[in-house]
Amino acid sequence: MPHVPVHRRLIPLAVSVLATCAVTAFVVVPASASTLQNTTVPRPAAAPQGPSVAAPTDAPAAVRSSAPAKVASQAVNATLPVDHACSSTLRIRAQRMSSQQLSSVCTSLAGQTAFFHNVVKSNNQPVSGDNNTSLEVVVFDSSSEYRRLAGSLYGISTNNGGTYLEGNPSAPGNQARFVAYRDETRSAFTVKNLNHEYTHYLDGRFNMYGDWNANISTPTLWWIEGLAEYVSYGYLRQPNTWAAGEALRQTYALSTLFDTTQQHDQDRVYAWGYLAVYYLVENSPADVAKILGHYRTGSWQAARTYIKQNIGTRYDADFRRWLLT
Numbered sequence: 001m002p003h004v005p006v007h008r009r010l011i012p013l014a015v016s017v018l019a020t021c022a023v024t025a026f027v028v029v030p031a032s033a034s035t036l037q038n039t040t041v042p043r044p045a046a047a048p049q050g051p052s053v054a055a056p057t058d059a060p061a062a063v064r065s066s067a068p069a070k071v072a073s074q075a076v077n078a079t080l081p082v083d084h085a086c087s088s089t090l091r092i093r094a095q096r097m098s099s100q101q102l103s104s105v106c107t108s109l110a111g112q113t114a115f116f117h118n119v120v121k122s123n124n125q126p127v128s129g130d131n132n133t134s135l136e137v138v139v140f141d142s143s144s145e146y147r148r149l150a151g152s153l154y155g156i157s158t159n160n161g162g163t164y165l166e167g168n169p170s171a172p173g174n175q176a177r178f179v180a181y182r183d184e185t186r187s188a189f190t191v192k193n194l195n196h197e198y199t200h201y202l203d204g205r206f207n208m209y210g211d212w213n214a215n216i217s218t219p220t221l222w223w224i225e226g227l228a229e230y231v232s233y234g235y236l237r238q239p240n241t242w243a244a245g246e247a248l249r250q251t252y253a254l255s256t257l258f259d260t261t262q263q264h265d266q267d268r269v270y271a272w273g274y275l276a277v278y279y280l281v282e283n284s285p286a287d288v289a290k291i292l293g294h295y296r297t298g299s300w301q302a303a304r305t306y307i308k309q310n311i312g313t314r315y316d317a318d319f320r321r322w323l324l325t
């Protein structure tokens with residue numbers, strides 16, 4: 001690690017901090033949008049069960065889901081006139097972005113790639129069968145524009161902070177894409193959840209074999225969302241005050257977090273996912289390597305067995321102590 005990723009021991013604020021955090025609820029991705037040529041099985045609905053503190057109504061969550069692979073190019077071109085190639089593998093489509101804003105997003109994502117690979121020790125080797133060599137980042141000009149247009153254009157629900165659409169990474173012509181928006185609550189140009197969402201792309205390509213439905217065939221959400229938070233906060237060197245506040249409550253045992261699913265609340269999925277990943281990456285990298293070895297080959301049950309039996313409750317006491325350090 002080039003540097004300590006997160007400063008989580010900060011003043012544990014709650015509600016006021018949450019409003020600036022990523023994350024929130026999961027959404028259903030309809031498979032019937034008329035603009036889609038290829039649709040996939042929608043992920044199951046998981047109505048947010050309500051966090052233990054008030055959630056922002058207009059902010060949260062970057063979500064990940066099964067994806068439509070292609071959309072009607074005519075509608076996209078009319079809605080998103082900005083078409084900018086950061087590189088041969090990264091493209092931005094936007095309603096309105098200046099050249100400087102485009103450049104800053106390109107730079108942020110380019111820098112994050114190396115940070116990610118260093119965390120997960122991927123050797124820059126994509127999982128077998130993953131053809132998602134390129135990513136398209138869609139940026140709507142505000143949360144209201146996202147809600148107004150992204151649903152019809154990409155067939156996604158928009159009561160969230162952005163959506164990563166992996167599609168079927170083994171399908172020819174598949175286009176990985178995340179759909180995001182400018183965070184109009186910030187004075188400086190900011191794409192909501194940019195680095196969280198980008199982590200989902202990298203995680204899907206370099207760690208998680210197959211598509212979204214395969215990825216969550218066992219309880220892997222602690223890893224998927226926890227890693228996205230860990231890499232995002234760490235790369236940006238921002239304090240995760242949400243997780244810091246949760247840590248003081250010592251709500252969950254590490255062994256419990258391994259069972260997190262979409263049915264659980266935002267605190268558990270995001271803040272506690274972050275804490276679980278943070279703890280394991282920094283305190284037990286050999287276990288992370290074992291788990292990722294299974295994830296990368298789609299050996300979901302083997303990973304599950306390792307987590308439940310080899311790790312089990314072994315670290316629970318130390319994790320509980322670590323939460324207060």
Ligand SMILES: [Zn+2]
Pocket residue numbers: 061062063064196200224225228
């Ligand atoms: Zn996410």
